[in-house]
Amino acid sequence: xxxxxxxxxxxxxxxxxxxxxxxxxxxxxxxxxxxxxxxxxxxxxxxxxxxxxxxxxxxxxxxxxxxxxxxxxxxxxxxxxxxxxxxxxxxxxxxxxxxxxxxxxxxxxxxxxxxxxxxxxxxxxxxxxxxxxxxxxxxxxxxxxxxxxxxxxxxxxxxxxxxxxxxxxxxxxxxxxxxxxxxxxxxxxxxxxxxxxxxxxxxxxxxxxxx
Amino acid sequence: xxxxxxxxxxxxxxxxxxxxxxxxxxxxxxxxxxxxxxxxxxxxxxxxxxxxxxxxxxxxxxxxxxxxxxxxxxxxxxxxxxxxxxxxxxxxxxxxxxxxxxxxxxxxxxxxxxxxxxxxxxxxxxxxxxxxxxxxxxxxxxxxxxxxxxxxxxxxxxxxxxxxxxxxxxxxxxxxxxxxxxxxxxxxxxxxxxxxxxxxxxxxxxxxxxx
Numbered sequence: 001x002x003x004x005x006x007x008x009x010x011x012x013x014x015x016x017x018x019x020x021x022x023x024x025x026x027x028x029x030x031x032x033x034x035x036x037x038x039x040x041x042x043x044x045x046x047x048x049x050x051x052x053x054x055x056x057x058x059x060x061x062x063x064x065x066x067x068x069x070x071x072x073x074x075x076x077x078x079x080x081x082x083x084x085x086x087x088x089x090x091x092x093x094x095x096x097x098x099x100x101x102x103x104x105x106x107x108x109x110x111x112x113x114x115x116x117x118x119x120x121x122x123x124x125x126x127x128x129x130x131x132x133x134x135x136x137x138x139x140x141x142x143x144x145x146x147x148x149x150x151x152x153x154x155x156x157x158x159x160x161x162x163x164x165x166x167x168x169x170x171x172x173x174x175x176x177x178x179x180x181x182x183x184x185x186x187x188x189x190x191x192x193x194x195x196x197x198x199x200x201x202x203x204x205x206x207x208x209x210x211x
Numbered sequence: 212x213x214x215x216x217x218x219x220x221x222x223x224x225x226x227x228x229x230x231x232x233x234x235x236x237x238x239x240x241x242x243x244x245x246x247x248x249x250x251x252x253x254x255x256x257x258x259x260x261x262x263x264x265x266x267x268x269x270x271x272x273x274x275x276x277x278x279x280x281x282x283x284x285x286x287x288x289x290x291x292x293x294x295x296x297x298x299x300x301x302x303x304x305x306x307x308x309x310x311x312x313x314x315x316x317x318x319x320x321x322x323x324x325x326x327x328x329x330x331x332x333x334x335x336x337x338x339x340x341x342x343x344x345x346x347x348x349x350x351x352x353x354x355x356x357x358x359x360x361x362x363x364x365x366x367x368x369x370x371x372x373x374x375x376x377x378x379x380x381x382x383x384x385x386x387x388x389x390x391x392x393x394x395x396x397x398x399x400x401x402x403x404x405x406x407x408x409x410x411x412x413x414x415x416x417x418x419x420x421x422x
Contacts (some may be wrong), residue, residue, distance in 0.1 A: 001374060042328075060299075083245045099226050105218045105402050114248075118264070122334050123330065123334075129402075157412075158406050159356075159406040159407055159410070160405075160406055160412075161401065161404065164390075164401055164402050164404075164405035164406075165405050165409050167386070167389075167390055167403060167405075168382060168386045168390070168402075168409055169382075169409070171381075171382070171385040171386045171390065172381050172382035172385065172386060173379060174385060175381035175382075175384055175385035176377065176381040176382075179377070179380075179381055180374065180378065181379065191371045191374055192371075192374045192377070194369070194371070194374075195374035195375050195378060196368055196371075196378060198367060198369045198370055199370070199375065199378055199413045200369065201413075202412055202413045202416065202418055203409045203410075203412045203413040204412075205254060206412070206416075206418035206419060207418065207419045208416070208419065209417045209418055209419050210415065210419060
């Protein structure tokens with residue numbers, strides 16, 4: 001295992017990861033029981049996670065730092081579904097697009113309480129906002145690359161501007177996940193996702209009608 | 212609006228005058244890069260050369276003032292979208308471009324106040340309710356438009372009218388807020404064109420069947 005110094009660092013990193021997991025789960029539980037991000041205190045999160053406040057502050061500067069880091073983990077999962085859509089071949093079928101966008105919507109639904117808290121917090125907390133906007137820009141960039149791939153393959157209509165169309169679509173998706181998917185009753189999520197698929201399909205993937 | 216029994220014509224006139232004076236001060240501050248959240252009533256009153264008691268005679272707080280200052284602008288946005296939702300559902304790309312050009316143009320003209328509304332809405336009930344009312348009106352109008360379009364055979368019957376209207380509102384609500392900020396006139400034109408192509412294809416274009 002190497003020198004004692006290295007072991008020390010590794011075990012501190014392990015301990016931190018463990019604490020982060022417990023705190024993240026505690027935060028999601030608190031959101032699920034109706035807490036808002038603004039109303040959460042470090043004390044309440046630590047108590048829910050069963051750790052002391054001093055342990056919290058040993059690892060994290062404040063509530064915003066915890067949220068930013070939790071968010072990175074959740075967003076990795078969420079962005080992974082988005083990446084799988086945008087890294088796919090542009091020549092995908094309507095049904096394939098439906099599955100991929102369905103996965104994006106489902107990943108958002110799974111973590112909607114946390115992700116909604118992030119949207120709220122990003123209005124005021126700089127650390128959270130930067131992490132959040134960073135992921136949006138990553139998403140915008142991936143979408144633009146995907147659309148340019150469509151042009152190169154001769155599958156995307158020349159009139160579609162890849163960068164700006166990607167930007168509009170990503171912000172539509174960002175807002176729609178928050179405003180439409182998050183509050184929707186479970187039985188309505190599919191309609192919202194299906195309509196999204198059809199709008200995106202028509203906007204970029206569909207070919208002109210023959211004749 | 213306050214009940215007429217309490218507010219005589221003179222006081223109403225006084226309010227109008229005060230509103231204009233304060234609006235000029237606010238727009239100037241926002242143009243200089245100030246955030247509405249950071250501006251105090253004290254500062255507004257000093258710059259407009261009115262007393263705080265006069266301010267509070269007419270406005271409950273800064274949020275109330277913001278609602279009053281943006282009433283006309285929000286009504287103007289509804290009117291622009293109304294020409295869209297009341298239009299024939301067999302819309303040409305040119306007509307679509309004209310409507311979206313009016314929207315982006317109006318947004319750019321009133322950006323400071325509209326940003327203030329969107330930034331303030333998450334934590335000011337009066338602002339949120341005024342903004343939410345505008346969004347709900349637009350959404351209902353577009354939903355009706357999509358429903359008529361499907362009935363007339365112009366729009367894809369796979370689109371759910373309510374969900375389609377919801378996604379369109381999200382596209383503009385968030386897209387205008389995020390993309391128009393600091394965009395130069397050429398960029399505004401390019402974004403307008405990209406949104407026009409996107410929405411026209413998504414709703415009206417004659418495209419090959421999805422399957």
